[in-house]
Amino acid sequence: MSCPFSGSRTGPTRRGLLVGAGGALASVGAGALARAATPAAQAPAALSEPFFGRHQGGIATRQQTHSYFAAFDCLAKTRDDLTGMLQLWTTAAARLCAGDTARDLGQDPSVEGPDGGSALGLSPSRLTITFGFGPGLFVKDGVDRYGLAARRPPALIDLPKFNGDQLEAQLTGGDLSVQACSDDPMAAFHAVRELARLSYGFAQFRWAQQGFLPDAPAAETARNLMGFKDGTNNPRGSATSPTPDSPRNFEEVVWVDEEGPDWMRGGSYVVARRIRISLEHWDRTEVDFQEQVVGRHKYSGAPIGKANERDSLGLDRLDGDGNPLIADNAHVRLGAAATNAGAQIFRRPYSYNDGIRFTAERWPPWRQGMMYDAGLFFLCYQRDPREGFVKIYENMAKLDALNQFTTHTGSGLFACPGGIGEGEFVGQKAFM
Known part of the structure; x- marks a missing residue:
């Protein structure tokens, strides 16, 4: 079976895709990841945000008007299974942010579709995909599942219970997070949906939350549902002089x-x-x-x-x-x-x-x-x-x-x- 991101005309079935690190997951190598930077149908530069770089996109990026945030529980049995899934996610995310499909469409149509197709013909509309690692990826229920316990940063704490919290278990926690932001809600949802498809058997949804902002001019602070501007005193770039309300950049x-x-x-x-x-x-x-x-x-x-x-x-x-x-x-x-x-x-x-x-x-x-x-x-x-x-x-x-x-x-x-x-x-x- 060929790698789902290779140029082969033979595509994987879902069962074939999820055979584990010895199969398709482990076969996604550096060459496939590098090819993701130059997909077949790139979006115009003005409509796409860079995926590769010193920082992940979706943090310093000028805020888009729509978001789809998902937290996942990790089901991977081995460290190789986990890294194989992250390789698949990275490659697909790079393609999606550049305006391409999650996988090459030039595959045998008799097998599972390489992309759900709901965003075909749409621009990525400044799509960014930001990945996060939760505490459970390092140690969960006292078990170091993937040999990562020693790599957990001290700052990745278990948040304390705050006064007034009424947290619902089905809306809390997670081993992995994925946030897709775009000026088109379809592009954001499609991105998370495609990554979820690639993780079948290795990760499952824990919770998700869709979000939106008013389509206001970029220079204006967006208002929340209470009608107040939200984020006025956010820290700004290093070229901006510090103020009493924002002393650090x-x-x-x-x-x-x-x-x-x-x-x-x-x-x-x-x-x-x-x-x-x-x-x-x-x-x-x-x-x-x-x-x-x-x-x-x-x-x-x-x-x-x-x-x-x-x-x-x-x-x-x-x-x-x-x-x-x-x-x-x-x-x-x-x-x-x-x-x-x-x-x-x-x-x-x-x-x-x-x-x-x-x-x-x-x-x-x-x-x-x-x-x-x-x-x-x-x-x-x-x-x-x-x-x-x-x-x-x-x-x-x-x-x-x-x-x-x-x-x-x-x-x-x-x-x-x-x-x-x-x-x-x-x-x-x-x-x-």
């Missing part, structure tokens, strides 16, 4: 450097949190109260008492009665670097809408009934979650006034390895 906040293992240098850690928002409750709340809860004016995005979105928070400002203009329990105060000993994260969230479901509110007025299952799929990147998300959110979970409208129902932490070179597969150095 993007590179310092996001990318792992010498402190990490070699396979994580140039990578980052992503925290994923599915946050249901009680939109019915929020929509019945006066705008003035909403602004006090958040600490910003709703329509301009400016800090309370100021005129422009990018104005400094000015957390020491007082009103005529000597009270802080931005309340002690306001969302922006509790999330600010100045409140958290300089801790920063890079937010890259998406809104989500999963229809309606029966829900009981955990705050007054304690309504219950069929309500929106919608909110924020919060994603943040940092070089060490212990000094980023955990340090910031421990206080927010206890004190944030926004908690009366939000409930964290899903969670995951994944180590996103450094960038992938041509001829390599994602996280390859972790297996060396």
Whole structure:
């Protein structure tokens, strides 16, 4: 049986594809990975994002309008099976991001299709695919399944249980993560679907979350479902002067450097949190109260008492009665670097809408009934979650006034390895 990425006209059956490391999985070598960089039908440069490089795409990439995030449980029996699957994933991802099919269409039509075909004729619309490794890939239930326990970075912790968490098991954890982002929702979903097809027998879905953003001008901060701008104080590039609200630049906040293992240098850690928002409750709340809860004016995005979105928070400002203009329990105060000993994260969230479901509110007025299952799929990147998300959110979970409208129902932490070179597969150095 030939390699599914070779030029042969003989294609694999599903059974043949999943024979293990001794078969198709192990046969995907550096030559096939290198060929993925120059697929047969590349998309125009303006519609595609680079796949290979020092960092994985989908982190520093200008945020696309659609996302499909999936967490997988790993079923591979051996280390070779696992690396073979990662080779397949890497090759397919490179092809998809360049606007090609997951596998060569020039295969025998009598066997399983090389690509589901749902994105045929579509541009990748700036598709990026970002891979992550969860704690369970290194040790799961006390077992070092793949000989990786010694390669687990200290920063890849098991997230603590935070005050108010109502995490659902079917929306939490995972051994591997895949996030596809694109300006076309079909391209993002198709990418994850194709990778899932290639992993049959070696990985299975644990949970998934689709997300979206408004199609706003690139220079504007996107609004979330509460109607507020989200990400105003994100760290920016090294050429941007530091500010009191963002004292460190993007590179310092996001990318792992010498402190990490070699396979994580140039990578980052992503925290994923599915946050249901009680939109019915929020929509019945006066705008003035909403602004006090958040600490910003709703329509301009400016800090309370100021005129422009990018104005400094000015957390020491007082009103005529000597009270802080931005309340002690306001969302922006509790999330600010100045409140958290300089801790920063890079937010890259998406809104989500999963229809309606029966829900009981955990705050007054304690309504219950069929309500929106919608909110924020919060994603943040940092070089060490212990000094980023955990340090910031421990206080927010206890004190944030926004908690009366939000409930964290899903969670995951994944180590996103450094960038992938041509001829390599994602996280390859972790297996060396």
